[in-house]
Amino acid sequence: MPTIADVAKLAGLSRTTVSRVINNHPYVTEEKRKLVQMAMKELGYVPNSSARSLRSQRTKTIAVLIPRIMNPFFSSLIEAMEMEATDRGYQLIVCQTHYSPQRELNYMKLLQTKQVDGVILASIQNEWDMLKPFLEYGPVVMCNEFEENVNVPVVKLNQLQGGYILTKYLLQQGHRKIAYCCGGYRSNVARYREKGFRKALSEYGISFDETLAFRNAYNIEDGRTVFREIASMSSKPSAVFSGGDEVAAGIISEAKRQGWRIPEDLAVAGFDNQEISKIIEPTITTVHQPVELIGTTAVNMLIKQIHSPVHTVDNREFPLELIERESTRGNAVIRV
């Protein structure tokens, strides 16, 4: 492997000049620039990035923490982030916590060891006290998931509004007894979504019914289980608000197996507007989340922080949008 010294020797110049050419510095004669470039090409020289990192204290690499990649929400988030990072000259390291606080802490150490220039937290598994100390080692940006009263830039979605519009829509459709599904017990995303759910209910004078809440629903299989529980209830809901399209799909699938009609016997609403919500029969009413938008925004906010470590905490929040489909439509009958 040729080093900068080899190039310098071949070009008959100093290492400094070669370095200047590499980094597009001004104050290099066009003539010598050519000389250096030819030498680089002839030797097949490429700068060693460990050396550059050590010298410049910059790795041009960022890490993003998510629970797991198989969740389509996080796949699309990573997809968008990776593209944006690449466009801006950064590498992206994926870190799956699998909901483990310990793994999360281990990944945060990438910041201490200076393996990455910054971290995007798209999931939070530890109490903030555990995470806070890492802020001193480098910039951190929160994306989607967030922590309150914390001095960290965050790009998030208006979950309260999202929960509200979806619930209000169900109420307007005539539903008065609505089951509630969510996952992630200490997630602020889920918490605010629930606030929106409750707000809409209260506007109709309805109070939250904990016996209609399912708080551990993450995937299709969980959705099936939820349905079975609903089916076994003596006083059944006429609609379900599900915090995820997969869960909604599971509920629908199981309901149909057991001969229920959707939405006539049970209206089902999801969240995320994932592919599955468009292909299932009936198609699922859901809330669209601009995932690509928050992904690219988070990357850009982080890179900005990396370049100017001034603590200008500029938060961003984007609205959510209701997508009405078949799984809730046209069964507008008030059932008391």
Place this chain on the structure above:
Amino acid sequence: MPTIADVAKLAGLSRTTVSRVINNHPYVTEEKRKLVQMAMKELGYVPNSSARSLRSQRTKTIAVLIPRIMNPFFSSLIEAMEMEATDRGYQLIVCQTHYSPQRELNYMKLLQTKQVDGVILASIQNEWDMLKPFLEYGPVVMCNEFEENVNVPVVKLNQLQGGYILTKYLLQQGHRKIAYCCGGYRSNVARYREKGFRKALSEYGISFDETLAFRNAYNIEDGRTVFREIASMSSKPSAVFSGGDEVAAGIISEAKRQGWRIPEDLAVAGFDNQEISKIIEPTITTVHQPVELIGTTAVNMLIKQIHSPVHTVDNREFPLELIERESTRGNAVIRV
């Protein structure tokens, strides 16, 4: 940020001794080891990984190239790889080529600049001549996608067998006119799958009919298009072999919209055994690919190469498995 020198000073020892403790070297008194550990803790010392990389010529980082992460096949591949890499002390950089040869080459440069210790190619966009030169810069392992007559370790799936068993099954069900869908025009995965398809056909004395082939089908929307074309044919197939579950789902969905019955009017088989194949109605007959297995295997093969750059090219190939579901079952009528 404290350095190794600070720790040495505080502990009243030399940098060498500190380094030995960090790297678990023998020949360090238990007493001094404690001393060093206390000093490290007191200062909150953490080794700088750029410096370690520069010195040891090891980054403990690997890159994996895929077309895009949103494809569930690649999400699960990355999920498995990331877990295995982490378990083995490596970081994983995701590289999405988006089917662009140029992007692929850019990512391969990570090997030249020594930003990564090795690369896993799970997708190939360039002619091999373009990729081959990079082998000299570090170990490369191919995973799933492959190139023939090339001296690179590869872990793959027996696509020929996969295509064969699925097609043979359709033939046994009585189908004689089977449409064929695939994506990826220069993929060996697709090529061998097609070989299996043709092999099964020929055993039944049927020749491949190019007018029944759709070679640009990747997603649900493409599946819908495929169906429309099939529906408009004068001489229609009784079954479809689709190279992906999404495409199969799109075909089914569109077919149902237009009032066709599946499998009675058209049997549809997919590939990959993805979630969607279990939830769609009818559920989709498909071929299960052990994605996690090839993911972890590829990571381990690469790490092995990194540790001992001996060119022992040990390839691995795993079998595929047919999963029979509703989308093809029970319409076993010979139609000529």
Place this chain on the structure above:
DNA sequence: CTGTTAGCGCGTTCAC
């Protein structure tokens, strides 16, 4: 405009 010189933080021969 260009070259000389000093480290960035660490691991590793060698001597002791």
Place this chain on the structure above:
DNA sequence: GTGAACGCGCTAACAG
């Protein structure tokens, strides 16, 4: 068992 000294490859003063 331990420490002094060198260099991994590069960039950034500082002179000139």
